[in-house]
Structures are given as structure tokens and as C-alpha cells.
Amino acid sequence: MIYIAGMDDHADQIRKPRADAVRNRERVLEAAKTVFNAGGPEASLEAVAKRAGVGIGTLYRHFPTREDLYEAVYRREVEQLSELAEHLRSAKDPVDALRRWLRSAVEFVATKKGMSAALALTFQSSSELAAFSMDRLTKAIGSLLDRAVAAGQMRADISPEDLLRALIGMCYMHDQPGWQSSVLRMLDVFVDGLCIQTAAKAKVRSAKPAKPSAKRIR
Amino acid sequence: MIYIAGMDDHADQIRKPRADAVRNRERVLEAAKTVFNAGGPEASLEAVAKRAGVGIGTLYRHFPTREDLYEAVYRREVEQLSELAEHLRSAKDPVDALRRWLRSAVEFVATKKGMSAALALTFQSSSELAAFSMDRLTKAIGSLLDRAVAAGQMRADISPEDLLRALIGMCYMHDQPGWQSSVLRMLDVFVDGLCIQTAAKAKVRSAKPAKPSAKRIR
DNA sequence: CGAAGATACGGAGGCGCCCTCCGCTTAACA
């Protein structure tokens, strides 16, 4: 092996990543999100590259396999959802903040229509990804839930994990027709149920009623 | 348009399907089952054709799209599971028959490792398939359950749907490590719970205990 | 600022798979 003078000196010195590389990576992710959501997970990677305005080689350097790309797109969206929770922490009404976040989460699932199969595959090969997202989402819910509890507006015996599990369970049926409005309705009922009952609860609900006969959690 | 004499006379007369066509179709299905289970759903259709010993054209005539093939393979296996229930109906011990069938179902899920993503995709585009398999499996469970109930060996307040749902729910975690033995254990406990308690229940259980501390349903 | 070197870019090209098409074969029927 050849020894290069000064090698060790610079071994731990990290160079600032090139600006264009960072930019291109972001572009590809954005393009992939659009293309996959529209054309399903079978969509051509060349189409993604073209949409991102980069060469196919660039795409492959950043994401050596198709799964890598799926994973990165998904991870990014989970992070965005997590950041949304950060922002919502500064909202006035804690209960409303939680409600909004939950709705965004449902929307997130909805846009994943075509990707669900791909994600199932990816989750299988990388349980680290599953752990990461569970953790991130639990923390997001937790921060919103805690605030509502601290404000005395919600019962304290529900854990973030419980709520997340309920959310996922509800969304699990997301290939039935009309699932989305059904889930939104159930979430509203759920949040109502979480709330500590006061006179203020007579507040008007914005969601349109599904069926007049729909039972109300007491 | 040209009128062909006698066209109407034979319009409803159906010719017996050619023997080779039937044989080839079956061969392709068998090959597909093997190839997909081994190589995942991405496996090449040409490999399937080669393994089946037919030309690629033949494969495509029987199954115009990849999804058609997935669906047919899956359907066939559901049917086999259903037939197994038929056979088990003539077993001596109704409870044991049910237990055996449930185990076979778990095994069935286990062999679907690589296919689960593909199936998720197929289910999405063909909810008819989902309905078909739910129906078939419910009936299979029902026939076994009924017999056990009729024999006075099981409680009567559990519907086949409940049992199927429990089974599916348990298998839902089938990408965690060690899921299979866990599910088998839970099923045993479940069946025990279904049984009407008698002294005969002291019968030895064949499954090896997982943890000495495992709680028993009372 | 300019040179040097590291890093990233792009896309041509080889490869393998997808799927169609059509001339040949074979089974069913009379």
C-alpha cells in the first residue's frame, strides 16, 4: 500500500459539500415525489431525471437503487410532517392544532395512493425506516398532545403511540372508496372524545356531516 | 358486414377447450408460484415461461398482464386453502381440524413474503379479488367453526368474520422477525379460548412454549 | 485571484426484459 504524505492529517477534515450536488439532490427528490404520486411506483426513473432537469447518471449517483429513492422521498415527507407539528406548536388553540395536524397526516396518506405498494416493499427491507418514521411521528403527535393536556383541554391517559396507532389503523382501509372522508369524520369524533367536556364544546364543527344517523361518541 | 351462413346456429355452441391449453395454463401457474415466491414479484416473466416449459407468447396469451398472472396465482391458492377446509371437514376432531386449517393459512401467508407488495397493488386495482378471497376464506372458516360448535366443543358467539379478521390482523405484522411462531402461538391460545372448557382440555399441546412467562387466556 | 485537485455532471451505450405479431402445429369435431 502506498503512503501518501499528509493523508492522516486530512482524513477527518470534511470538505463542504458541493452546492450543485445539494441542489440536484433536492431537485430529484421533488421530481420523484411528483412523478411517483402521478404515475405510480412503476414510473420510469429516466422520467424523474428529466423532470428534475438532471442527467440519469446524476440520479443514480445520489440514489443507487430505486428503493433508495423511494425511501428518501418518504423520509423527507415524514420530516415535513414533523416540521408542521413544530409550527403548529405556536398556534393559539392546542386542540385545533392537533386536529389540523391529524388532517394533514390523512392528506399525506392520500397522496401516497400509488406509492403504498412500493412503501410496503421498502418497509420490508429496511425496518430502520419504519422505526424512524414511527419515532418521528410519535414525537410530533406527542408535542401537540402534551400541550393540549397541559392546557387542561384534553384527558391525560392517552399516549402519543395510542393516537398514532389509531390514525394508522383508520388509514389502513385507504383503498376502499370514500375512505378519506370517513377517516376525517372518525378523527373529529376521536378528538372530541379526547377533549375534556365543557360548555365550550358546543362550538360548531366545520366538517360536513356524513349521515344524519351517525352516532356520536358520548 | 359479411354474413356467414350458419353463423347464428353455432354462436352459442361452445367447443371443448383444448387439452394442451388447459395443461399449459396450469403449468404456467405452478411455475409462477415457484418463481415469484423465490425471486419476488419483480421476477422475469420469461423465467416463468421457461420454467413452465412454454413459449413466452403462450404465457402472454393466458395472462395478458403481469397483474393478471399475480391475481390468478393468488386466486388459485385461496381456492386450494378453501379445498383444504373441505377435506378437513371429514376429520375426526373438529377443533383440531380448525387448528390445522389456521396453521395452513399462516403458512400460506409466510410463503407470500415476496409477493405481498404485488398483492397490495393488485388488491388496489381489483377490489373484486379482495371480495372473492374474503368470501371464500370466510366460508372455509365458517364450515370448520360450525362443526366444532355443533359438536358442542366451541362457543357459538364468534362469527367466521371475527376469526378471519383476527387471523389477518395477527398476520399483518408479518415483516417483523419471528412473527410466524408468534402468530402460531397466539392462534393456539385463541383456539383454546374458543373452546368450551372441559377436563379434556388438559390434553398436551404440540407447539413448543415460547416463554415460560407467557400469560394464558383464562 | 488563479491554480490544482477533488467532486459531480451528463448521456451514450450495452443489456435484459416487455410485449406483439404471425407462420406453424395440434387438438376437436364431423
Added chain:
DNA sequence: TGTTAAGCGGAGGGCGCCTCCGTATCTTCG
């Protein structure tokens, strides 16, 4: 046994995957 519809096989055009390397661009350092 002859007729004919049904089925068979696989060549071939096309497309997407992925690698490889000459070129371009960025960072660092003097």
C-alpha cells in the same frame, strides 16, 4: 381422415435500467 379453429412458440422492435468515463464545475489553498 379431413377440415378448421384454437393454440403454440419465439423472433424482433422498443424501452427502461444501470455503468462508465470524458468533461465541467466547485472548493481549497497559496
